[in-house]
Amino acid sequence: MSEYEHRNFSLLDRGGVPVDLGSRIVVFGASGQLGQCLQHVAIQRGIKNILFLPEERANILDKDAIAQVLADEMPLYVINCAAYTAVDKAEDEIELARSINRDGPANLAAVCRSHHTTLIHISTDFVFEGEIPKLLVESDPARPINIYGITKLQGEAAIAGIFHKYFILRTSWLYSEYGNNFVKTMLRLGKEREEIAVVADQVGTPTYAIDLAEAIFDIIQSGSSEYGTYHYSNEGLTSWYDFAKAIFAVGGLQVNVRPLKTFEYFTKAARPAFSVMDKSKIKNTFAMKIPYWRDSLETCINRLNANGE
Ligand SMILES: NC(=O)C1=CN([C@@H]2O[C@H](COP(=O)(O)OP(=O)(O)OC[C@H]3O[C@@H](n4cnc5c(N)ncnc54)[C@H](OP(=O)(O)O)[C@@H]3O)[C@@H](O)[C@H]2O)C=CC1
Numbered sequence: 668m669s670e671y672e673h674r675n676f677s678l679l680d681r682g683g684v685p686v687d688l689g690s691r692i693v694v695f696g697a698s699g700q701l702g703q704c705l706q707h708v709a710i711q712r713g714i715k716n717i718l719f720l721p722e723e724r725a726n727i728l729d730k731d732a733i734a735q736v737l738a739d740e741m742p743l744y745v746i747n748c749a750a751y752t753a754v755d756k757a758e759d760e761i762e763l764a765r766s767i768n769r770d771g772p773a774n775l776a777a778v779c780r781s782h783h784t785t786l787i788h789i790s791t792d793f794v795f796e797g798e799i800p801k802l803l804v805e806s807d808p809a810r811p812i813n814i815y816g817i818t819k820l821q822g823e824a825a826i827a828g829i830f831h832k833y834f835i836l837r838t839s840w841l842y843s844e845y846g847n848n849f850v851k852t853m854l855r856l857g858k859e860r861e862e863i864a865v866v867a868d869q870v871g872t873p874t875y876a877i878d879l880a881e882a883i884f885d886i887i888q889s890g891s892s893e894y895g896t897y898h899y900s901n902e903g904l905t906s907w908y909d910f911a912k913a914i915f916a917v918g919g920l921q922v923n924v925r926p927l928k929t930f931e932y933f934t935k936a937a938r939p940a941f942s943v944m945d946k947s948k949i950k951n952t953f954a955m956k957i958p959y960w961r962d963s964l965e966t967c968i969n970r971l972n973a974n975g976e
């Protein structure tokens with residue numbers, strides 16, 4: 668049994684009580700940030716009947732390979748964590764971003780449909796244009812302003828065009844102890860520099876990827892068939908500038924953070940000015956409680972410190 672495989676054990680809920688999901692779960696893109704968070708939470712919850720597949724073991728662009736995995740495992744749920752997430756680089760690697768973010772999810776949906784498997788797929792606040800400072804609901808028009816957002820929206824549409832047994836979770840500004848993310852970048856830069864300049868006119872909601880992983884397992888454990896698209900981020904809102912200040916405050920670093928306008932910080936890809944999502948639908952459907960962003964930031968940085976990072 669490889670390090671990615673945990674199966675044929677009973678399932679335990681967060682309180683350690685056995686739960687009979689009667690299901691197998693297969694995770695694609697398992698070595699990315701969210702994939703690693705799902706592994707962490709699965710271990711904490713005692714969920715064993717789950718198979719984590721990194722890209723080298725299952726490329727979502729290889730439909731035959733995915734079909735073989737589903738034929739072998741017959742999972743009730745597939746979780747797709749695989750994506751092209753380099754927002755600026757996507758402007759130059761359009762074909763690659765499109766294939767991973769559109770064709771990959773389409774492949775998964777087609778194979779899931781054949782096996783009556785439910786697909787849980789992750790999308791982004793960057794499907795929105797973000798021109799108007801108003802909470803975004805799932806039915807709001809999506810008009811992405813960069814290649815990453817366009818290809819992610821194409822992935823959503825591809826899934827919805829293939830079958831209905833999907834949960835698409837749009838999330839935003841993910842960070843965690845795992846992978847590369849804004850929190851880890853700021854903590855690294857904060858140890859090297861006395862001053863950091865950060866854009867203050869882009870507003871959104873940071874999301875601790877561990878909280879998202881918990882929400883994904885909550886949806887699975889609910890056994891719900893309320894399929895569709897949902898918004899999930901932490902509670903509250905902030906700018907990248909205020910987020911950076913909070914990271915340094917919680918991390919105990921003395922750094923002068925200088926606010927910038929977007930035009931003063933050149934990036935290849937445009938980013939939405941306001942992409943705060945309304946989470947009423949997911950909270951009401953799954954009776955879900957969502958942590959406030961700053962509380963989760965403290966949890967993450969405490970864990971990073973405890974790991975000596
Ligand atoms: N990070 C963020 O801030 C946000 C992310 N999201 C969405 O959340 C999801 C998870 O993101 P996150 O975990 O942060 O992203 P990561 O970039 O950390 O992980 C993505 C993973 O997908 C893998 N991958 C890429 N191409 C393929 C492929 N063809 N087949 C299989 N695996 C592949 C990557 O492998 P490798 O690294 O080897 O290429 C990587 O391990 C994504 O759908 C993303 O769009 C939404 C909002 C915010």
Ligand SMILES: Cc1cn([C@H]2C[C@H](O)[C@@H](COP(=O)(O)OP(=O)(O)O[C@H]3O[C@@H](C)C(=O)[C@@H](O)[C@H]3O)O2)c(=O)[nH]c1=O
Pocket residue numbers: 752753754791792793838839840841848849852863864865866869907927932934938
């Ligand atoms: C590192 C850095 C970034 N910034 C700005 C650039 C940008 O506007 C903002 C965030 O930059 P990053 O490149 O870290 O994050 P970015 O890749 O834009 O993050 C996005 O990733 C994709 C995958 C998503 O789906 C989104 O929800 C969102 O999380 O902060 C600064 O102003 N100063 C800095 O020193």
